[in-house]
Amino acid sequence: MDFKQRTVTCGQLRAADAGRTVVLNGWVHRDRNHGGLHFINLRDRYGITQVVVNGDSDPDLQSTASQLKLEYCIGVTGTVRKRPDEMINKDLATGEIEVVASEIEILSLCETLPFMIDEENPAREDVRLKYRYLDLRCFGMQKRIALRHYFVKAVRDFLSARDFYEIETPTLIRSTPEGARDFLVPSRIYPGKFYALPQSPQLMKQLLMVGGFDKYFQIARCYRDEDARGDRQLEFTQLDLEMSFVKRDDILSLMEELFNYVFKQILDYQLPAHFRRIAYKDAMNTYGCDKPDLRFDLPIMDFNELAAKSSFSAFKDTVAANGFVKALCARPNEKCEFTRKYIDELQDAAKVYGAKGLGWMKVTSEGTLSGGVSKYFAGMEKEVIDSLKAQGGDVIFLVAHENWKRCCTSIGAVRSKLGRDLEIIRKSFEFCWIIDFPLFCYNEEEGHWEAEHHMFSMPQARFIPTLESNPGEVLGDLYDLVLNGYEVASGSIRIHDVELQKRIFRICNFTDEEAQFRFGFLLNAFRFGPPPHGGIAPGIDRLIMIISEMTSIKEVIAFPKNTAALSPMDEAPSEVDQKQLDELHLIIKKKD
């Protein structure tokens, strides 16, 4: 299967190349016939070059040209010719020239396409994923996969220059008890035993610190067998990073420098030298979530004092019961009127998070309140308006709930929806750190405390003596990095003390025996001079998604699964031979 190999790519030729004889290899992107003249837009990864088959060229060539269809893979030999000035195509990097074909070789044929190869592919997701090898030819996918390469390369360059080693950790490991969502891999040699695919290299990277590697990173494939919800994949990629002899601020600074470097390098975008740091509690109070989108304002404000003074019994009772009332001012605009119907939508958004209702009242241009719950604030109008720094034309939204977190997240949902619908989200990259997270949260279902992040994170020093007395109060040395309303990284300073680690396990309802069974190797390692250490793990898929201005990570993964955890292309997962099951000592359980 011999063929003439390209001497140039389809993105390379310029006016200065006029007169050269060249060979191009690529795909027929577009194909037009203009009165005997045949124009072929030939495409490869590097660009598009216009090829012309003249009406006076030999009949064989003309015959070959007339057989061409979209996405045929062909080779073209020809001479570069400068286009007349009026024919220059400024949209193409090669738009100053065209190649006059002297020979066309068909390298492979293409059947009727399921969709056109273009900028973005409007086809249904499952069609796109079934023919992913064609979907990937679209410019948008090409650009994003390239961006991903450049992004990750820049990350590696930065960290390598900072003396980090990239170290590969195993992916056939022991199942750990986060475990419920582990993918298992049956062992053929050991009947009834399983390896697990790692949800992250967490324990392995901590062992690398015990092993003295000091600065470790890895672009690591991680696995989580979660039910399909939102934009998740069974396998995902994180920048896993760990350092010894560090404190929280070392990790935060390193990440700030890393993202400054990468965004400058890849997007020519200048980030601030330092990212805002917001305590978890403040983030919840002001933005109603722990991953605030700072590209728009609409701050949430405390309304307890004014609510207590109002004549609205729902509010007064909530405050009296040590509950919370929170307020938000927003102003309708041409993108979004605050109709009755729209306010109902906002209320529905709040209810998802537990709010029983959404109070509202208008601020008139005369500085009075009208509509909604305004009647309960008679006589307090000025106080309310001043306290919220509200302006004439604003609408005040109010949520009350006895539970602080629910109050925050309910009004946070209102804030998010307003930001989107008012279209006041600035086009920028707004990073911030969320710090001072609680270390534990209470699992109502199972009736015990569990780790908010994971069990290896260090409590803040002042809580260590009395962890057990009130786990809910304990703050951890935890930090999340948030970008444009998405959590893009999560990390912590780790425990490196056996006894402290055991106390955490006990609070999280692991007996010492169970802890030893599950994590014995980590506890053992901590007996041999472990260094203080900490780390973080930015999610690569989501970061690339955000900087590509996409809303699904599937747009930045070459061969993703669909939302049902299937691959429409190769139809994984699939049934396997009985012989394979026998070798693995497995029987499939019949459905009940």
Added chain:
Amino acid sequence: MDFKQRTVTCGQLRAADAGRTVVLNGWVHRDRNHGGLHFINLRDRYGITQVVVNGDSDPDLQSTASQLKLEYCIGVTGTVRKRPDEMINKDLATGEIEVVASEIEILSLCETLPFMIDEENPAREDVRLKYRYLDLRCFGMQKRIALRHYFVKAVRDFLSARDFYEIETPTLIRSTPEGARDFLVPSRIYPGKFYALPQSPQLMKQLLMVGGFDKYFQIARCYRDEDARGDRQLEFTQLDLEMSFVKRDDILSLMEELFNYVFKQILDYQLPAHFRRIAYKDAMNTYGCDKPDLRFDLPIMDFNELAAKSSFSAFKDTVAANGFVKALCARPNEKCEFTRKYIDELQDAAKVYGAKGLGWMKVTSEGTLSGGVSKYFAGMEKEVIDSLKAQGGDVIFLVAHENWKRCCTSIGAVRSKLGRDLEIIRKSFEFCWIIDFPLFCYNEEEGHWEAEHHMFSMPQARFIPTLESNPGEVLGDLYDLVLNGYEVASGSIRIHDVELQKRIFRICNFTDEEAQFRFGFLLNAFRFGPPPHGGIAPGIDRLIMIISEMTSIKEVIAFPKNTAALSPMDEAPSEVDQKQLDELHLIIKKKD
């Protein structure tokens, strides 16, 4: 858990730093008491610094110093002092100075060590792997893991500069029929269905070529559930690479440039610009294997003609039956005498590969033959000696076998053993290409042809019209890269034609239905203008092993499994909860 953080590393201080107050963090590597003076060698990833605790320092400091044990993790605050000239330790980069401690902080304790932390760890493999986090502290492991980082970084730098994109391919894929050795991952959502872990990204990278990515690479984790034999791991890492619009020599040149760059960069070692290319048949004939170690000579020579003329019926009969007789000349040296016992060992080596015996005879300084089978060559001495270019003192070894491959590999085993035992293996890196491999080999057990490498490799053009008539004769567009007797990469130009691909499947005993079921997605992709493409996949573990002058890939993997596919550290694989099995719809089959 506050502590004083290092201001310098343990590998950093020089004479010019004398007088500075510094903080070091690290491990107690060695610890000596010299009449009141306490010397601590403090170690971190970067080096060792000597810390001195003076006899006149405060009692608290002295008390802390006296509690220290090996591998305690500590912080030291002190003043840098130039050592007297006679005390300079030229073996240490920091040997010109020491740090006079003013404060020592114990960061964590260390129990009695299972082995000393030193250059290499002489402990038993399972002890090393159980305490891998300590084994990794040994200098040898530290250096090799660092080397691996630098090596892979250089590979990425080179390929990125050559416009390759690193693209991640999925690791939860459809099980394919190489299949027998696939690791399976049960799906929780789809009872009875399985994902498979990839043995390589072969099909995915071919689909990336169909997707127009032109130049792809990936440092890819691959999985093979093989029985423990030799130096294999369940998971291993390869540089996976594929290019479109290429022919064989493009791949070979690229690899030559890549390894030239990497070896220069990492080892300051100059490789030749081009590597020798040896046809498979010639490699077998001359070196008795398809991964020849070119660091020593001892070429194998054809002996058929002379054997036919001899009076040794075993040889004569072999030749008469269209068999093969091959010869090798070697000369004993001070490392290895050719005693009767040693020649028996050589014969045993040959028998492993099917030889029935090993003939030998000595070349005397008078130019005659003596001993062994020499009597059968009476009157032919000069002819034999001239033909083999043998010298006085050489011993001629001879193997006969009716099967060409067995004849070659049998005497090849003799050659390898001689190279090792005579210690004539040069210290160098000898790359070569093996080309012109057969495309098919006959599976005697299952009674059909199968792919020598894999089913996606292109036959050489001249064989395409008549593939089916004699599959055994067909040469493929295949190439292996060999380094110092190890196969370090394997690749081919791929088929990109549906019909040709189907013919190969049929020759390999796949019905069209089965091929469609297994590989339908690849065959489908080939309907849409696939480009000509080819690639290669160097094995990273083995390459790093060879350049580290180690003999096991476990020496260059942070957390390997042992030969029994177990991890003595975390005891994977392990049993899992019944609940997990229930969720996966699996029952473990009881042993019969």
